[in-house]
Amino acid sequence: MSFANAFTARLGTHPIIQAPMAGVATPELAAAVSNAGALGSLGIGASTVAQARQMIEQTQALTDRPFNVNVFCHAPAVRDAAREQAWLRHLQPLFDEFAVEPPAALDEIYKSFATDDQLFEMLLDTRPAVVSFHFGLPSAAQLQAFKQAGIFTLASATNLPEALQIQQLGFDGIVAQGIEAGGHRGMFDPQAVDERLSTSVLVRLLANHIDLPIIAAGGIMDGQGIRAALDLGAAAAQLGTAFILCPESAANQGYRANLKSPRAAVTRLTATLSGRPARGIVNRFIEHAERGGVQPAAYPLAYDAAKQLNGAAARAGSDEFAAHWAGQGAPLARQLPARELVELLVQEWQGL
Incomplete structure (x- = not known):
């Protein structure tokens, strides 16, 4: 089975992930995306543990489909x-x-996941289908605990050395974040030299050196972009900016006006x-x-x-x-309800 088929079969979704977007993604957005057959996401890096639990439980009440919960794992x-x-x-x-x-x-x-044991315990308790990491990696013991709980794990990489660390630790997949991506760059060390690889170059580089499913992220806005990412060797594509104009997002009117x-x-x-x-x-x-x-x-x-x-x-x-x-x-960016946007992305990706 190809990585693409293995990835989508494991989660039962289209090869489309709505990016977590802390502060913008809501339970309503994540649930609508997941209910439409893609993988919705919540970004809880800017939330307290109590707020994060509430967001996860709200999403679980709105969908019985898998969704992703993303945490920040930066050094203090x-x-x-x-x-x-x-x-x-x-x-x-x-x-x-x-x-x-x-x-x-x-x-x-x-607060970083790296120093927040309560956040770790809360995720094990609520058991979202997917947990993803940005800015760094958890400990080997924490990752093993997630895997034992049946949670699919992802981590962001902006270059090959980061991806190799992710693979060595035992993650289930890698989000290859190209320089085109909006929001925070997931580099482990912000002081390190950044080659600023494009999404296409990074996906090809990882496809040639990594034995894990790769999720392409950065600059992908439509089904044609999704198809191109899959052709490059990605198992799925992650789209963030494409979902900001959805009515289910938390973007305010000023944000929406600028984006339009x-x-x-x-x-x-x-x-x-x-x-x-x-x-x-x-x-x-x-x-x-x-x-x-x-x-x-x-x-x-x-x-x-x-x-x-x-x-x-x-x-x-x-x-x-x-x-x-x-x-x-x-x-x-297109202004559509999340379900309609996912349906359109699938049609474009499949060339319908």
Whole structure:
């Protein structure tokens, strides 16, 4: 049996995954995608354990089909008071614009799976069909526990060395994240040299060296893109930006308006919003933050500053300081209910 057939047979889905998209994916979106025959996903990296449990249980109440739960597995931030204060001073003019004071200090607003035993236990208790990892890998003991619980495991890789680590640890599949992808780049070490491989090159590279199912991710927006990824050797394709305009997503009106406008054609990979490289629609925050050569605070400390600034801007009616993550295929986004979008993707992929 081919990897493609083995992957879809194991989960009983089309070779289509809705990307987790923490903060955008909802139980309603994940369930609608899964009910349509693809694999829906939840991103819980920005949630507390209690919030994550509620999201999983809500999704389980809306579908009896498999869905994926994604966690952030980053190394905790290395604190550097001088760097953090320099970053806040750099953002001071933006806070001044809205007549609010920047925070006196930055908080590590997102806890990593790597340091959260309660999250690990909650996932074993709720047992989603799939658990996936971004930014790094769990321990061998944790991975074995998931496998013993019958949970299918995935991890993101942006290059061959990361993929080899994933294979060696014993994962069930690899999400090959190309440079075109929206949102956070899954690289294990954000300080390492990034070759910025395209999705097509990365999939072919992994197909020649990896003995696991590969999920292509990055810049895929339609069925033709899915078919191309499968032809390159992927077992499935993961689409994120394609699902943002679905009414079931949590994207607000400003986000949706940007994605439907010419601004969607201008995205940038930047660490300024969160402290880690991530691709989003260029806005005033990114333009200001990238001037002057000031190093952002570490992830997720920089995100604390950006979110507080965006909160002040939003109260004043501005969306110019929000993280509107989007991939390079953003101009191809279509506004459809999730079920209809999945059905259309299947038709396009199959050439119907």
